[in-house]
Amino acid sequence: MREFAHTLFWFRRDLRLADNAGLYHALERSQRVSCIFIFDRAILDALPDKRHRRVEFIRESIAEIERLLRRHGASLTVLHGRPAEDIPAFAKRQKADAVFANRDYEPDAVRRDRAVGAALAGLGIEFATFKDQVIFEQDEVLTQNGKPFSVFTPYKNAWLRRLSVENLQGHPSDKRLERLAPMPASEIPSLESIGFESTNLKSLGIVAGPAGASKLFHDFLERIEHYHETRNFPAVKGPSYLSVHLRFGTISIRTLARAAWERGGYGAQTWLNELIWRDFYFMILHHHPRVxxxxxxxxxNNLEFLQDEARFNAWCEARTGYPLVDAAMRQLNNTGYMHNRLRMVTASFLVKDLHIDWRWGERYFARQLNDFDLAANNGGWQWAASTGCDAQPYFRIFNPVTQSENFDPDGKFIRKYMPELTPCSNKFIHAPWLMGAAEQQRTGVIIGRDYPAPIVDHAQARRVTIERYATAAGRLR
Ligand SMILES: Cc1cc2nc3c(=O)[nH]c(=O)nc-3n(C[C@H](O)[C@H](O)[C@H](O)COP(=O)(O)OP(=O)(O)OC[C@H]3O[C@@H](n4cnc5c(N)ncnc54)[C@H](O)[C@@H]3O)c2cc1C
Known part of the structure; x- marks a missing residue:
């Protein structure tokens, strides 16, 4: 294996020092390692909102990394620019003979890395990437015929069969930090200097960086054994809320999967299943970037959707008249998080009740979610829209009222985000339009004045959807 005098380690979706595969290999194979992060203009300039929680999350996370590096006399160089130009230029200035990074599977990132690799090759600098984001990547889990899976359960079984202790072993990158190149402390650019403003991230109690991830993870381990019972109820603290940390790599997937695997038990196994879904969608994106x-x-692809901005805006702005859908959209808009059950319900509602293109919803989620991840978001939307691999069958359509009764039986979640519905009794909170005039007077919730009437009739919208999908699937005679 080639050894290097000076390697540049480029942080991207792996904002941590511990168990970082690329950083570990850089430290192992080089006499000196310098670290860099680039606020990529191509990504940031495309963001429509200048108050963006993801940008603040990244900034806070790299500030923590810089503090950790400083303890070792090193530092993190932070640029605001274009990686295809800045990485080769910086590597050349630093006289680095290699650049190491962890692999990113999104099509734009793959193109970017190809451009960076080509520019570095032109300078005689090696570019090496490593698997870090997932347990199994690309072609590591295939069918017996050597083809990529398109159904989750056999993929999961093959994934579990292939799993061994080595796959879950951490890379002790934080034990080799003495090889970091000595550098003076560097200044992390302010949000303002890169064209952004601070958000409500801190007031939401979201702590970025490895410290925030570790705190959440230890909190979750206390309740992981109940995960299978609690995970579907949005008013209950059931899931881990680690998705934003997995998105930015402030915690290692190996740490999480190992903990779930070692613990065993139904709750931990169910949670491990969700981590396998994550690998599954990365694999799908890798093999089918057309998705x-x-x-x-x-x-x-032949499905016709309504080009109805008014309906779409009502969904985005929590004005559909279906309380669970509206409460979920407020959770998303106010916090950047939405509970998994509600992602399924709201996505289904947009596509199958409002007959709007799933790509519109996917884009809206991409804009709002703190944990936005192309692979999982696209996978989730195509699942809910029944257009994806191993998706919800098109004739199985969530009833937003039944979902509400089953998963928020006391209306606790609805009342949290829709205080205007608080006076409604539990009988009517899931479908307030069923309140008679006297009940509306008594509660002071007048439909059409204090809360909208339902934007569509679910039963009718459902019939139309089944016909449209059946036609598209060529199943109507
Ligand atoms: C329409 C739709 C859009 C979605 N968009 C995203 C997205 O942009 N980013 C994202 O990370 N997840 C997405 N998901 C998956 C899932 O809803 C979130 O991962 C989960 O709600 C995050 O909360 P948590 O960390 O508390 O999850 P937990 O229940 O604690 O799960 C642990 C981790 O497993 C992974 N995971 C869980 N469920 C899924 C899943 N269905 N697919 C892939 N990974 C999963 C996540 O990384 C998650 O953090 C989407 C789901 C749907 C239906």
């Missing part, structure tokens, strides 16, 4: 713009199932 970024197309249905995974080509027959559903």
């Amino acid at each position: 970024v713009s197309e249905a995974f199932r080509p027959e559903f």
Whole structure:
């Protein structure tokens, strides 16, 4: 294996020092390692909101990394620019003979890395990338015929069969930090200097960086054994809330999967299953990058959707008249998080009740979610829209009222985000339009004045959807 005199380690979706595969290999194979992060203009300039929680989360996370590096006499160089130009230029200035990074599977990132690699090769500088974001990547889990899976359960079984202690072993990158190149402390650019403003991230109690991830993880380990019972109820503290940390790599996937695997028990196994879904969607994106713009199932590329901005805006702005859908959209808009059950319900509602293109919803989630991840978001939307691999069958359509009764039976979640519905009794909180005039007077919640009437009739919208999908699938005679 080639050794290097000076390697540049480029942080991207792996904002931590502990168990960082690329950083570990850089430290192992180089006499000196310098670290860099680039606020990528191509990504940031495309963000429509200048108050963006993800940007603040990144900034806080790299500030923590810089503090940790400083303890070792090193530092993090932070640029605001274009990686394809800045990485080769910086590597050349620093006289680095290699640049190491962890692999990113999104099509734009793959293109970016190809450009960076080519520019570095032109300078005689090696570019090496490593698996870090997932347990199994690309072609590591295939069918017996050597093809990528398109159904989750056999993928999961093959994934579990392939799993061994080595796959979950951490890379002790934080034990080799003495090889970091000595550097004076560097200044982390302020949000303002890169064109952004601070958000409500801190007041939401979201702590970025490895310290925030570790705190959440230890909190979750206390309740992991109940995960399978609690995870579907949005008013209950059931899931881990680690998604934003997985998104930015402030905690290692190996640490999480190992903890779940070692613990065993139904709760931990159910949670491990969710981590396998994550690998599954990364694998799908890798093998089928066309899903970024197309249905995974080509027959559903013919579906016609309504180009109805008013309906779409009502959904975005929590004005559909269906309390669980509206409460979920307020959770998303106010906090950047939405509970998994509600992502399924709101996505289904947009596509199958409002007949709007799943890509519109996918884009809106991408803009709002703190944990936005192309692979999981696209996978989730195509699942809910029944256009994806192993998706919800098109005739199985969530009833937003039944979902509300089953998963928020006391209306606790609804009341948290829709205080205007607080006076409604538990009988009517899931479908307030069923209140008679006297009940509306008594509660002071007048439908059409204090809360909208339902934007569509679910039963009718459902019938139309089944016909549209059946036609597209060629199943109508
Ligand atoms: C329409 C839709 C859009 C979604 N968009 C995203 C997204 O942009 N980013 C994202 O990380 N997840 C997305 N998900 C998956 C899931 O809803 C979130 O990962 C989960 O709600 C995050 O909360 P948590 O960390 O508390 O999850 P937990 O229940 O604690 O799960 C642990 C981790 O497993 C992974 N995970 C869980 N469920 C899934 C899943 N269905 N697919 C892939 N990974 C999963 C996540 O990394 C999550 O953090 C989407 C789901 C749907 C239905």
